[in-house]
Every structure is written in structure tokens, then in C-alpha cells.
Amino acid sequence: MSGRGAERILDLIEWLASRSEAVSLAEVVQALALPKSSTLLLLRTLVEARYVTRQTDGRYLLIRLPGEPSEANSGWGTILRVAEPILRETVAAIEETGFIAVLTDDRQVRYLNKILPMREIRYDRDIATQRVAHYVASGLMLLSGLTDQELETYLGRSIPTEDDPDAIAERVSAGRLEGYVANLYGRVEGAAGVAAPIRDPDGRIVAVVNISGPRERIANNLDRVTEATVEAARRASEELSRRIFKNGKTHGRN
Incomplete structure (x- = not known):
């Protein structure tokens, strides 16, 4: 991941951590002023790494921060x-x-x-x-x-x-x-x-x-x-x- 990409994913994690509810792709795009395609790729990366879950309604929810324990990460x-x-x-x-x-x-x-x-x-x-x-x-x-x-x-x-x-x-x-x-x-x-x-x-x-x-x-x-x-x-x-x-x-x- 490029330096700019790493910065964007950290910004995304920090923003998601400040939300009390799940958010839509459109909300993330608007809040961070990122292209829709790039934002979707970042969200998919976080879902695959099990930092974020994609709910049945298509919204995204942060379930842990880096270093916190999960089934895939002892933390x-x-x-x-x-x-x-x-x-x-x-x-x-x-x-x-x-x-x-x-x-x-x-x-x-x-x-x-x-x-x-x-x-x-x-x-x-x-x-x-x-x-x-x-x-x-x-x-x-x-x-x-x-x-x-x-x-x-x-x-x-x-x-x-x-x-x-x-x-x-x-x-x-x-x-x-x-x-x-x-x-x-x-x-x-x-x-x-x-x-x-x-x-x-x-x-x-x-x-x-x-x-x-x-x-x-x-x-x-x-x-x-x-x-x-x-x-x-x-x-x-x-x-x-x-x-x-x-x-x-x-x-x-x-």
C-alpha cells in the first residue's frame, strides 16, 4: 500500500471509531471526501482484515481497532x-x-x-x-x-x-x-x-x-x-x- 493509501486507511479507521452506528458507503465518501471507488476498496480491505463488518443492509461497522483481540488476532x-x-x-x-x-x-x-x-x-x-x-x-x-x-x-x-x-x-x-x-x-x-x-x-x-x-x-x-x-x-x-x-x-x- 502506498503512503497515501496507508494514510487514507488510518483516517478511515479513526473516523469509523468516532461513529456510534453503522455507516453507508455514501456517508464515508462524503465525510472523507474520497472517490467512491477508492473508499469501497478501503472498506473491503478492512472487512477482509476483520476490523469492519458489512451488515445485511450494506452499511459498515467498525468492530475492533488495531491491536484489539478477535478470533483472528490475539491482541x-x-x-x-x-x-x-x-x-x-x-x-x-x-x-x-x-x-x-x-x-x-x-x-x-x-x-x-x-x-x-x-x-x-x-x-x-x-x-x-x-x-x-x-x-x-x-x-x-x-x-x-x-x-x-x-x-x-x-x-x-x-x-x-x-x-x-x-x-x-x-x-x-x-x-x-x-x-x-x-x-x-x-x-x-x-x-x-x-x-x-x-x-x-x-x-x-x-x-x-x-x-x-x-x-x-x-x-x-x-x-x-x-x-x-x-x-x-x-x-x-x-x-x-x-x-x-x-x-x-x-x-x-x-
Whole structure:
């Protein structure tokens, strides 16, 4: 795309983001003073990229901004910007280490950030290394967001032979039911953690809040840590939905 074309499509996205309702091709042409043929091409480009949906009446509606999550785009940058301030507050209050984690396409856990508490003895982890999903609280919570078929595929292909698929499925089911996963005996000796889901407006799990620390300390304060983790995830979910819905936009699966 030429420099002028890139400028036009950015102008179009900004204008659509300021609209509270779907707009017609004629309205866009008039507002931006663009040729009809060029405007139609720009709109089609945005529809194909799933930034815009074309409704049955022929009008166009912006459904997400660049960086925001969708079925085709994980939107990790937006999730991190939304969730990190909330996580920082939670870490300061609970005095344990906090993470935002997501599930990659190959079903590994990726940590987007790490916030350490201001205390001498604290849990740390190398977030450059991805984790096997069912080995950590974050991964078990993220797996609970898969469909039954997707989870079955994961259990059939992605776990070492020494791991029990039925036991993993049971823990994932418990996470779905309870709305969080507490893992007091993780892969790192002496560490424990709790994870709760960040959901998009459609209820899909797009990330998790994870609070981790020394096992004894987490176990002795499990109710408090769990409550703080769940509340942080709830607030992050609300803020993500507010961001997606602002300016009257709707969010759906198109």
C-alpha cells in the first residue's frame, strides 16, 4: 500500500471509531471526501482484515481497532495495556509476584509480563521461556477456555506419555467450574500459584492473571490470594470489554 493509501486507511479507521452506528458507503465518501471507488476498496480491505463488518443492509461497522483481540488476532498488546495497571495494584496489595499469560497457537503458555513485589523473599521466573500448559496454573486455566474438541486434541497430541490425560482433563474441568485454578505443587519446587481468566465480551478466555509465590506463603493465604486474583481478572475483563465497546462499537463473530 502506498503512503497515501496507508494514510487514507488510518483516517478511515479513526473516523469509523468516532461513529456510534453503522455507516453507508455514501456517508464515508462524503465525510472523507474520497472517490467512491477508492473508499469501497478501503472498506473491503478492512472487512477482509476483520476490523469492519458489512451488515445485511450494506452499511459498515467498525468492530475492533488495531491491536484489539478477535478470533483472528490475539491482541496481546491491548490485553497487556489493559491488564497491567490492574495487576500492579494487585501485586502491591497481595505482595506476591504477578503475571499476565496467554496461550499460543501451539498450546504453550507465554508470559507477557512479570511484576515483582517489594519484599525480600519473592518468587521469580524466566518469562522468556514458554511453559507446557498443563504443568502450570496459568496453562490449566487457559486450557479451560478451549472447546471440548480442542482439549481432546491437545490431550491426544501435546502431552508426554508419562502424563495422565484424564487427570489433566479433570483439573481443566474443575477450573471451568470454579473460575480459577490453584496449583500448590507446580513444576518449580517450592512455588505455587493461582490463575483466573480474562475474558472478552463474548466470554472467551483470552488471557489469565497469575499470582505466584513461595508455596508455604501462598498456601497459608490461599483464600486471600485467590480472591485477589479473581478480582483482578474480573476487572481486566471489564476494562477490556469497555475498551472494545467504547464509541458504541459492537463485538461479534463475523
